[in-house]
Amino acid sequence: DSSAQDVSEPPEATPDEYFTFTLLEDGTYEIKAKDPGKLPGTVVIPETHGGKDVTRVAYRAFYQSGAVRAVIPQSVKSIGAEAFFGCVELVSAELGGAKTIGSDAFRGCKKLERIFLPETLEKTGDGVFAECAALMSAECGGGLYQLGANAFENCTSLISFGSQSLSFAGQYAFSGCTALKSADLPALQRLGGCAFSGCAALERVSFSAELKQIDWFAMEGCASLREISFDGTAAEWERILKGDEWDRKTSAYSVTCSDRVITSD
Numbered sequence: 001d002s003s004a005q006d007v008s009e010p011p012e013a014t015p016d017e018y019f020t021f022t023l024l025e026d027g028t029y030e031i032k033a034k035d036p037g038k039l040p041g042t043v044v045i046p047e048t049h050g051g052k053d054v055t056r057v058a059y060r061a062f063y064q065s066g067a068v069r070a071v072i073p074q075s076v077k078s079i080g081a082e083a084f085f086g087c088v089e090l091v092s093a094e095l096g097g098a099k100t101i102g103s104d105a106f107r108g109c110k111k112l113e114r115i116f117l118p119e120t121l122e123k124t125g126d127g128v129f130a131e132c133a134a135l136m137s138a139e140c141g142g143g144l145y146q147l148g149a150n151a152f153e154n155c156t157s158l159i160s161f162g163s164q165s166l167s168f169a170g171q172y173a174f175s176g177c178t179a180l181k182s183a184d185l186p187a188l189q190r191l192g193g194c195a196f197s198g199c200a201a202l203e204r205v206s207f208s209a210e211l212k213q214i215d216w217f218a219m220e221g222c223a224s225l226r227e228i229s230f231d232g233t234a235a236e237w238e239r240i241l242k243g244d245e246w247d248r249k250t251s252a253y254s255v256t257c258s259d260r261v262i263t264s265d
Contacts, residue, residue, distance in 0.1 A: 011042065011044045011071055012044065013044045013045070013046035013047070014039075014040060014042075014043050014044045014045070014046070016046065016049060017034075018033060018034060018038070018039055018040075018043075019031050019032065019033060019034060019045075019046075019049075020032050020033070020034050021049045021050075021054070022058070023052075024055070024056065026055075027052060028052055028053045028054065028055040028056070028075075029049045029050075029052055029053070029054045029055065029056075030054075030055070030056040030057070030058045031045060031046075031049075031054050031056070031057060031058060031061060032057070032058035032059075032060070032061035032062070033061060033062050033065060036062050036063055036064060036065035036066075037065065037066065039062070039065050039066065039067050040067075041066070041067065041068040041069065041089075042067070042068065042069040042070075042071070043062065043065075043067045043069070043070050043071070044071040045057070045070075045071065045072050045073055045076065045096075046073070047073040047074070047075040048075070053075040054073070054075055054076060055075055055076055055077050055078065056076065056077065056078045056079075056080065057072065057076055057078070057079045057080050057083045058080050058083070059080040059081050059082060059083070059102070060080070060081075060082045060083065060085065061080060061083045061084075062083060062084050062087060063082055063083075063084075063085050063086065063087075064085065064086040064087065064088075065084070065087050066087070066089050067084075067087055067089065067090055068089050068090060068091050068092075069090070069091060069092050069093070070084060070087075070090060070092070070093040070094070071094045071096075072093070072094055072095050072096035072098065073096045073097070074096050074097035075096070075097065076096045076097060076098055077097060077098060077099045077100070077120075078098065078099065078100050078102075079095070079098050079100070079101045079102060079105050080102045080105070081102030081103045081104055081105060081125060082102070082103070082104045082105060082107070083102065083105045083106075084105055084106050084109060085104050085105070085106070085107050085108060086107070086108045086109070087106075087108075087109050088108065088109065088110050088111065089111060090106075090109045090111060090112050091111050091112060091113060092112070092113070092114065093106065093109075093112065093115060094116075095115070095116070095117065095118050095121065096118065097118065097120045098118065098120060098121055099120050099121060099122050099123075100121075100122065100123055100124070100125075101121065101124045101125060101128050102125045102128075103125030103126045103127055103128065103148065104125070104126070104127040104128065104130070105124075105125070105128050106128055106129050106132060107127050107128070107129070107130045107131055107132075108130075108131045108132070109129075109132050110131065110132065110133045110134060111134050112129070112132045112134060112135050113134050113135060113136055113137070114135070114136060114137040114138075114139075115129065115135065115137070115138050115139070116138075116139045116141070117138065117139065117140045117141055117144055118141045118143075119141030119142055119143050120141070120143055121140075121141060121143055121144050122143050122144065122145060122146070123144070123145060123146035123147075123148070124144075124146070124147055124148045124151055125148045126148040126149040126150050126151070126170065127148065127149070127150040127151065127153065128148060128151050129151060129152050129155060130150050130151065130152065130153040130154060130155070131153070131154050131155075132152075132155050133154070133155065133156050133157060134157050135152070135155045135157055135158050136157045136158060136159055137158075137159070137160075138152065138155075138158065138161055140162065140163040140164070140165070140166070142164055142165050143165060144163055144165050144166050145165055145166060145167045145168065145187075146166075146167070146168045146170075147163075147166055147168065147169045147170055147173050148170045148173075149170035149171045149172055149173065149192065150170070150171070150172045150173065150175070151169075151170065151173045151174075152173060152174050152177060153172050153173070153174070153175045153176055153177075154175070154176040154177070155174075155176075155177050156176070156177065156178050156179060157179055158174075158177045158179060158180050159179055159180065159181055159182075160180065160181060160182045160183070160184075161174065161180065161182075161183050161184070162182075162183065162184035162185070163184075163185060163187070164186060164187060165187050166185055166187055166188055167187055167188060167189045167190070167210070168188070168189060168190050168192070169185070169188060169190070169191055169192055169195050170192045170195070171192035171193040171194055171195060171215065172192070172193070172194045172195065172197065173192060173195045173196075174195055174196050174199060175194050175195065175196070175197045175198055175199075176197075176198045176199075177196075177198075177199050177202075178198065178199065178200055178201060179201055180196075180199045180201060180202050181201050181202060181203050181204070181224075182202070182203060182204045182205070183196070183202070183204075183205045183206070184205075184206045185205070185206065185207055185208075186206060186207070186208040186210075186231065187208060187210055188207055188208070188210065188211055189210050189211060189212050189213070190211075190212060190213045190214075190215070191211070191213070191214045191215060191218045192215050192218065193215035193216040193217055193218060193243060194215075194216070194217045194218065194220060195215070195218045195219075196218060196219045196220075196222055197217055197218070197219070197220040197221055198220070198221045199219075199221070199222050200221060200222070200223045200224060201224050202219075202222045202224060202225055203224050203225060203226045203227070204225075204226060204227045204228075204229065205219075205225075205227075205228050205229070206228075206229035206230075206231075207228065207229070207230050207231070208230075208231040208232065209230070209231050209232030209233075209236055209258075211230070211232075211240055212240060212241065213240065213241040213242075213243075214240060214241070214242045214243060214246045215243040215246065216243035216244045216245065216246060217243070217244070217245055217246060217248060218243065218246045218247075219246060219247050219250055220245065220246075220247070220248045220249055220250075221248070221249045221250070222247075222249075222250045222251070223249065223250065223251050224251060225247075225250045225251050225253045226251070226253055226254070227253060227254055227255075227256060228253060228254070228255045228256070229256050230255055230256065230257050230258075231258060232257060232258060233257055233258055233259045234255075234257040234259055234260050234262055236257075237255055237257055237262065247264065250264070252264055
């Protein structure tokens, strides 16, 4: 029946023999690879071990492994720092029920093409997806409020980014994203220093009246910038704290406010 939906079965968990499990104080388990070099191409982290939930992916759990696909279950609430650092063959990663992702967790995964940040995710450490040169799409659920410094630095294939909940973007968060054309950040309150520095293709950014601070060099070198859409009045825009040379070396742009349009000098 051509009208029937193709519903994929959830993948079977990778056998426990590939992992080391550490019992945590709360009675759940942390997981890591016994030998990252001997993992199968698809790594499906089990939800349970010995009848107890697996809730944490350890520091450097799959560091520089050859995994092509990683499936993290809903039971996992924390992905440790450098967990998949340098997994140069990794094409896709499903982040399950993660609430936090540690620093550099996916740094240097140069074949990673798309990522969905789940509704459960609240904050990331620094450099989580930095140097992921093939990353074209990063979709956000509604829970993310803090994006660490250098989070997407030098993701040179990333075309757009949007988050309805993000309130803080750390310094250099999107620095060097040379293909980035638009950013939609309607809940942002503070934009870190150099957050969009070197985003030479960036044409449009949208902020809401929640925005209170734009730090130093935040949009330096955005040579294609045409419009900043601001969902507040011109007076509110003028009251935003703006760091030194926050718009240095940008093109001429307009700020479209709720009551009038401001043109850059």
